[in-house]
Amino acid sequence: MSAFDPLSLLKPRRKVTGISAILLPFTQAGDVDWPAFHAHVQRTLESGLTPAVNMDTGYVNLLDRATQDAVLQQTREVAGGRPFVAGAFVSDGEGDAFRPDEYARRIEVIQSHGGTPIIFQSYGLTRQSGPKIVASYEKLARTADRFLAFELTQDLASFGAIYDLETFAAVMSIPQCVGVKHSSFHREPEWQRLVLRNANRPEFVIFTGNDFAIDMIMYGSDYLLGLSTFAPDLFAQRDHFWETGDPRFYELNDQLQYLGYFAFRRPSPAYKHSAAQFxxxxxxxxxxxxxxxxxxxxxxxxxxxxxxxxxxxxxxxx
Incomplete structure (x- = not known):
């Protein structure tokens, strides 16, 4: 990328697709606050953003299956047929084999509730060679009408991985894979993916997961962020400013970005407490x-x- 000019990717006045990972609120007693969750999904939808549940922001790796399913049921009720995304998460450990049957079950449950699954990484998935990773996604594609892939920095999860470009390109070519959330927390690999996308599959959606660079929407990324759960209303306003060429975009983006720098400082997983505080x-x-x-x-x-x-x-x- 040394000879590449990122400014060539700039996409002014572009309509942005925003997906917001929903914080799962808790009571002081340590129980899920279902009315507060219901209300937050509702306000996210009303802002014009698509809610994403059972994500890292929703503690998916800490929830039992019954609670994950309750989240899906609540979301389906609130969404009332409107789109939403949900994490297909499989818990495993270092050295475990890929578990396609467990992924398939989670995909089936999500789709039965009307959601689009996003495939969380796992040790069994990411510790394989590139070709085997691609083959694993191809196997999951046979069980999903459409799905999103997910690249996750190890700053947030030890099982995460950012794929090499060859592996990424092969995953992007799977018809049922309609987009990817890219969470490397770095601009350059995301720019590389945008170049590949633009050249090979323009309709494929790259959702930035970079809470330290939320202005990646300027270059053609859309977003699936944890930071937007702090203020889905303000993110929707910012997106409108970008689409209409309103210069107020820049100051609002700066203010939201400062919130992101503070909330996602190390240890980054504690951002969920920052979200709850905010x-x-x-x-x-x-x-x-x-x-x-x-x-x-x-x-x-x-x-x-x-x-x-x-x-x-x-x-x-x-």
Whole structure:
């Protein structure tokens, strides 16, 4: 990419497709706050974004199957036939073999609820050679009408992997694979994927998962972000500004990006507590508690988040 000019990818006045990973709220007692979840899915849909449930933002790796299925049932009820995305997650360990039957069961459950599955990585999937990884996706494609792939940085999950370009290109060529969430947290590999996409399969959607570079939408990426769960309303407004060429895009994007830098600082998985704190400050959820096994932030973060929320105009001074 040394001779490549990223500015050649710029796509001004483009309609952006936004998918927002939904935070699963918890009560102080450590139970799922279902009314708050219901309301957050609803406000995400009303903002014009597509909700994504049972994602990392929704603690999918910490939920039992019954809770994952309850999330799907609740989402189907709220969505009322509108599109949503849901994570197909298979828990395994280092050294385990790929488990296509378990993936197929999760895909079937998601599709039966009206969702589009996004295939979470696992040790069994990512620890294979490139050709075997592609063959694994091809096998899953026989059980899915359409699905999204997922490349995940190990900063967020130890089983994650960013594929080499040859493997990525082969996965992109699978007809049932209609897009990919790319979460390397780096611009250059995403730019490389955009170049490949534009040349080989223009309709394929690359959803940036880079919460440190949410302006990747300027270059032709769409997005599936955890950061947007903090403010789906403001992300929708930002997207509208970009589509209409409104210069207010830049300042709003800057403010949202600063929120992302703060929330996703190391340890990055603790961003979910930052999200709970921010949504609590907004008055959207009743508690800033997270899943009992999830990483947490210090209480002092609330003061910073309050200031950021005030700058964005969504948190009151008191």
């Amino acid at each position: 949504l609590n400050l907004r008055g959207w959820i009743n508690s800033s508690h997270t899943h009992p096994q999830s990483r947490t932030r210090p209480d002092s973060d609330r003061d910073v988040l309050r200031e950021l929320g005030q700058r964005l105009g969504v948190v009151s001074p008191t």
